[in-house]
Each structure stands twice: as C-alpha cells, then as structure tokens.
Amino acid sequence: xxxxxxxxxxxxxxxxxxxxxxxxxxxxxxxxxxxxxxxxxxxxxxxxxxxxxxxxxxxxxxxxxxxxxxxxxxxxxxxxxxxxxxxxxxxxxxxxxxxxxxxxxxxxxxxxxxxxxxxxxxxxxxxxxxxxxxxxxxxxxxxxxxxxxxxxxxxxxxxxxxxxxxxxxxxxxxxxxxxxxxxxxxxxxxxxxxxxxxxxxxxxxxxxxxxxxxxxxxxxxxxxxxxxxxxxxxxxxxxxxxxxxxxxxxxxxxxxxxxxxxxxxxxxxxxxxxxxxxxxxxxxxxxxxxxxxxxxxxxxxxxxxxxxxxxxxxxxxxxxxxxxxxxxxxxxxxxxxxxxxxxxxxxxxxxxxxxxxxxxxxxxxxxxxxxxxxxxxxxxxxxxxxxxxxxxxxxxxxxxxxxxxxxxxxxxxxxxxxxxxxxxxxxxxxxxxxxxxxxxxxxxxxxxxxxxxxxxxxxxxxxxxxxxxxxxxxxxxxxxxxxxxxxxxxxxxxxxxxxxxxxxxxxxxxxxxxxxxxxxxxxxxxxxxxxxxxxxxxxxxxxxxxxxxxxxxxxxxxxxxxxxxxxxxxxxxxxxxxx
Numbered sequence: 001x002x003x004x005x006x007x008x009x010x011x012x013x014x015x016x017x018x019x020x021x022x023x024x025x026x027x028x029x030x031x032x033x034x035x036x037x038x039x040x041x042x043x044x045x046x047x048x049x050x051x052x053x054x055x056x057x058x059x060x061x062x063x064x065x066x067x068x069x070x071x072x073x074x075x076x077x078x079x080x081x082x083x084x085x086x087x088x089x090x091x092x093x094x095x096x097x098x099x100x101x102x103x104x105x106x107x108x109x110x111x112x113x114x115x116x117x118x119x120x121x122x123x124x125x126x127x128x129x130x131x132x133x134x135x136x137x138x139x140x141x142x143x144x145x146x147x148x149x150x151x152x153x154x155x156x157x158x159x160x161x162x163x164x165x166x167x168x169x170x171x172x173x174x175x176x177x178x179x180x181x182x183x184x185x186x187x188x189x190x191x192x193x194x195x196x197x198x199x200x201x202x203x204x205x206x207x208x209x210x211x212x213x214x215x216x217x218x219x220x221x222x223x224x225x226x227x228x229x230x231x232x233x234x235x236x237x238x239x240x241x242x243x244x245x246x247x248x249x250x251x252x253x254x255x256x257x258x259x260x261x262x263x264x265x266x267x268x269x270x271x272x273x274x275x276x277x278x279x280x281x282x283x284x285x286x287x288x289x290x291x292x293x294x295x296x297x298x299x300x301x302x303x304x305x306x307x308x309x310x311x312x313x314x315x316x317x318x319x320x321x322x323x324x325x326x327x328x329x330x331x332x333x334x335x336x337x338x339x340x341x342x343x344x345x346x347x348x349x350x351x352x353x354x355x356x357x358x359x360x361x362x363x364x365x366x367x368x369x370x371x372x373x374x375x376x377x378x379x380x381x382x383x384x385x386x387x388x389x390x391x392x393x394x395x396x397x398x399x400x401x402x403x404x405x406x407x408x409x410x411x412x413x414x415x416x417x418x419x420x421x422x423x424x425x426x427x428x429x430x431x432x433x434x435x436x437x438x439x440x441x442x443x444x445x446x447x448x449x450x451x452x453x454x455x456x457x458x459x460x461x462x463x464x465x466x467x468x469x470x471x472x473x474x475x476x477x478x479x480x481x482x483x484x485x486x487x488x489x490x491x492x493x494x495x496x497x498x499x500x501x502x503x504x505x506x507x508x509x510x511x512x513x514x515x516x517x518x519x520x521x522x523x524x525x526x527x528x529x530x531x532x533x534x535x536x537x538x539x540x541x542x543x544x545x546x547x548x549x550x551x552x553x554x555x556x557x558x559x560x561x562x563x564x565x566x567x568x569x570x571x572x573x574x575x576x577x578x579x
Contacts, residue, residue: 015134018047021126025105031062031125033104033132034070041104043067044503044524045182046135046144053122058111060122061135061143063521066105109521112143114151114161118520119143138164140180140188144523146196147171175222177215177476178528181511190525192474194228196518198418199448200473202455205489210479211509213240214534215527216420216457220244220367223418224263226255229365233391233419237380237426239373243533247367250531262366266356268375273386274355275344276311282385285435286378287339293332294339297322314352315345349379358394358411361387377426384427384436391417392443395450416451424456425463437465444471462488473517479507 019035035041045064050057110119126132142149142163154161168174168191180188202219206212223230224247234241245263247253253261280302284295301322305313319340322333344350361368370387372380394411402408421427427436443452445467456472458464462484469488480486481504490501503513503524515522 015048015136017131017133019104019132021049021128021130021132022103023128024125027107028123029108029121029125030065031106031108033064033106035102035104036100041067041102041134042182046109046140046180047106047132048135049126049130049132051122051124051126051130053111053124058122060111060126061109061119062106063109064104064106068103070101070103112149112163112520114149114154114163117148117150118146136164137183137188138166141168141191142166144180144188144520145174145190145192146518146520147174147191147193172227175219176528177218177222177514178512178525181524181526185526190514190523192514192518194223194230197455197474197516198223198230198416198453199451200517201444201447201453201471202420202474202476203424203461203469203472204455204457204476204478205461205480205485206459206478206512207480207482207485208459209509210459210507211512211527212457212459212476212478213422214510214530215476215478215512216422216455217241217244217530217532217534218527219455220420221247221253221531224261224365224367225253226257226259229255229259229261230367231362231364231415231417232367233362233387233417234367234369235372235380235384235419235421235427236369237372237375237377237423239371240422241369242371244367244369246532252531259365262363264360264366264368266361266368266370268349268372268379270356271349271370271372271383272351272354272356273349273382274311275314275350275352276306277355277386277390278350278382279389281438282382282435283340283344286343286382287336288343290336290339291332294336297326297330297332298336300325312353315340347379349375349382356387358390358413362391362413362415362417364415381427381434381436384421385439388419388436388439388443391419392439392447392450392452395452399450416453418453418455420455420457422457424458424468425460428456428465428468430463430465432465437468441465441467444468461485464488466491474514474519475516476512476514477504478512479509480504 018041019033022032022034025031033041033047041047041064043064043066046061047064048059048061051060052058108121108125110121112118113120142154145168147168149163149166151161154163154166156162156165169189171191173194174191175194177190177192179186179190204212204216206215220232220234220241221244222228223232242265245265247261248263280299283298283302284290287294287298290298301318304321304325305318319333319337322336323330326333370383372383375383390411391413394413395417397403397408397410397412398414402410403412427434428440429437440454443454447453454468454472456464456468460482461469461480462482466488475489477489480489486501486504489504507513510527511524512527513522513524
C-alpha cells in the first residue's frame, strides 16, 4: 500500500498560545501546564503542541482534564468579601493581570495519522517549556469524529497535507449533532458519521429532562435528509415523536430529485400480530404462571401447529391439537385453555390471519413511528418481539440471497434498517423479563453483518440488559446523577473513561458527551436546535392547575346545577329548605 506524505501533515493555522509545559504528570500520558489565563482554557479543551516522532514533526492533541490555582492573592487579604481583588492587588503593589497562575493537567490523545485515519499515541510527552496552543477549530472538526479523513482528503493544491483544509460539510452521510461545548457557539461543529452508529448500534442515556428524546429527534432529522434517506422504525411507548411529521413539508429535507421524507404513524388500531408468528417462548411469557406440565403440553402442541402449511390458525385449532395428543379430559390442557383464551384470544392485538406487512413499515426514506402509548408494557414487548424477528429474518434472507431460491416464500428486505427504542429498558430489561430481550440481544451482537442497527434511549442505564448496552458502539451520554446508573455506564460503555464519568453530573440539558465508534475521542458538545418541534416537553403543572381551577370555579356546583326544570335553579339554600 502506498503511503501518502503524512509526514507533512499540519494542523493548519495556529491556535491561541495559552501556556507552557511545566512537567510530566502522574500517568504515562499526562503532563502539567502553567497558564496565566484560566478563561481561555476550560476543562475539556483541546490543545496542541509539536514533537518529533521518529524524525518527523507531529502536531499532537491533548485534552485538559483538571485545573488548580498555582498562585493567587494571599488568602488573608481576601478574607473581607467587601474588598475587591483589584483593591487587594493595588495594596500589595502588584499588577492585577499577573496575580493568578493556573496549573492544568492534560492527557495526550495523539497525533492524527492520515494513513491510519485515526489518532496515534506518540508515547512521548512534551518537554518542559514547550509552548501550547488551542487546537484550530477546522482541524478539530476533521479529526474528532471518526470520518476516515485520509491524506488525499487533506491535501491542498500545493501538495501539503493540512487537516484544517478538510471541509466536512461537503460530505454525505453525516449527522450534524451540535458544536464543541468549550468553544464559541458554532465554532467547532460536530458531524457524526451515520454509518458508524447505524451499523454498530447507538445508546442515548440521560436522566429524565436532560434532553435524550430531543437529541434522538436531532439524529432522526439528520437520518431523513436527502443525502441519507434512512429506513427508520421508531418504537414510541409515550407518543413523543408526533412532531416528526413536520419534516414532510420542510424544504431543508427536500431533495433536488423531488425527495421528501415519508413519516408514517402506526397506532394500536392498525398494529396486529398473527398468532402463528409467535414462538412458544413468546406465548409462555404472556401466560399466567403455567405449570411444568402445561408448558410441556403447550410446547408440543405449538411445535405441531408450526409444522402445518397453513399460517392462519388460532387458539381453537391449537387446543384441538393438544386434545388430540393428550385427550379431551386432560386437566393441564383444560387449565391452558383458560389462560390462552384470556391472554391471546381475547387480546385484540393477536389475530389468526392478519399481519402488518413489512413493506408498509420500512422503506428507504421512510420514518415509521409505532405509537404504543395506549398498550400495556407486555403488548409493547410482544409487538417489538414479532416485528424485530420478522425484520431480522427478512434482512438475513436478503444478505444470504434467498430471493434466488424459488422455494423461499418469506419476506426479503434489500436495504439496511435502523430501529430506535424509546424507553429501551422496557424492551431489553436487565431483569430478563421481556420476550423482546432475546431478539434484541441477537441483533445487537450479529446485526452489523446484516445491516440491522438498533438505538436504545433510556434514563436508567442500570435497568438495561448489560449485554445489549455493551454492544451499543456509539454512546451519547447526558446528565446522569444516579450512582447506580453511572456505575452501569462505567461497566458497559468501553469509551466511558474517568474524564467522561466526571462530566456527567455537571451537564445541563442539551449538553452531552459523545463517544465510541463514531468518534476518535470522546467530546463534550452542545446539541443543536431541532428543526421540528420537540414533542416531549414537561407539562407546565402550575399553569394547568390554575387553568383547571378557574374552569372548575366557572362550572355550576353540584347543588346549583340541580335544576330539574320548571323554574330557576334552587341553589343549596333552597334544597336545604326543601327538606
């Protein structure tokens, strides 16, 4: 393989000079900086310096991880809060601007290697006295996300490879999530490669009210733009994504070829599951505590029914089959009949012959939202189980080219899929108590090979199955204060280092740490504003209480409203008088 002249790679224009290296830090990749300007270098800031690695000058990037004051005004002179620091400095006879010095700790990330298209750690700390600058904005836009920027992408007309010359906005398939929090608004825009999180799965984790649904909306908007045209299926237990339909009429989502995103909504009235699509495990999950003997009879009867050519059978046919096998007076079959009729036959979700056609659910350029807010948690899980299984099998058939087999009569989906689960802990609970958990584990562990990605949104990471969570290659983590949830992130999210975990309690709504496969290093961002309305705002309780109280006051009281005709309302006094 040819090696482009990465040795001439530069960061582009120099950033602001902010301090000098004081010496090595505690860890092998850490060092200390002394700076007089603590305002210019915030915790999490990216700084750069030059070192020579194997004879080649490299621009290395490091992240500021901690700060402490190295020198300031004497504390005894600062005891009176009514005396301004400038007055104290004047009394001491020293210039105000030279009073403070700060000692910052930084961790080496590495230099961006255009051959490897990622960071490479030089295993070499800067010498004491080395000048440090803030990393250039344009360079950070090119190297922070995993965009695969190579030497050819960064080479200028003069032949110099300059990372700051890369225009990431000219690329297709990127999601503009927001901008680097430590810089001015919009100075360093963050564009995440959609292919990365669509293939290796996504987790959006945050406490309630921290902006996880808002952030999911931002990503869905990006996925439905003309340069992506994703096939997106959203499991929405609370009906939070009704406003996505606004994308249909917005010009920014329109393509030059006439493309407009399709946004379809399915409600419980048009969601149906054919009974023969269920597995015996699905049925066991919705029955009330079946005994071992009942489970044995059901498993055998179900296996026999699934071997039939007809797929339009129901509970009656299943019971007939079990009675054929075990006799008409079998007590276990009798007990199963009551459970099956109550849990399956009387549930309008299940039918003998109807199924939601997969072609109605998924298509390139279509965002389908399953609004399941009126369904029980168990029914939501059952819908997810059956649909995911059918979609996965259809993708499997497409990748294995089953369409060429004249005997194959199953569904085939020729394009990749991405399913997003709001309240992901409902569908993949850590307790294991959900029929949907098995297929979600399968997809998160094997879906990448078959073009089937999952996204999990949750405010309780500790309640998500750890196998599923650990397979989510890209993480968007927002404010999380619960220690148990922080522990779950630490144990399940590989990219969550101490730096990331330390940031979580202090984040405000809309701020997030993005890490994992879609990133070359974790970054702290401010999520951009949505183009469509946010559909999950908190209810203004005090306003609605006042309004409801006013309406209640305007209504006639029970006694005043007791006008039975034949005259004016009698009122409470009259009623009492009638006694």
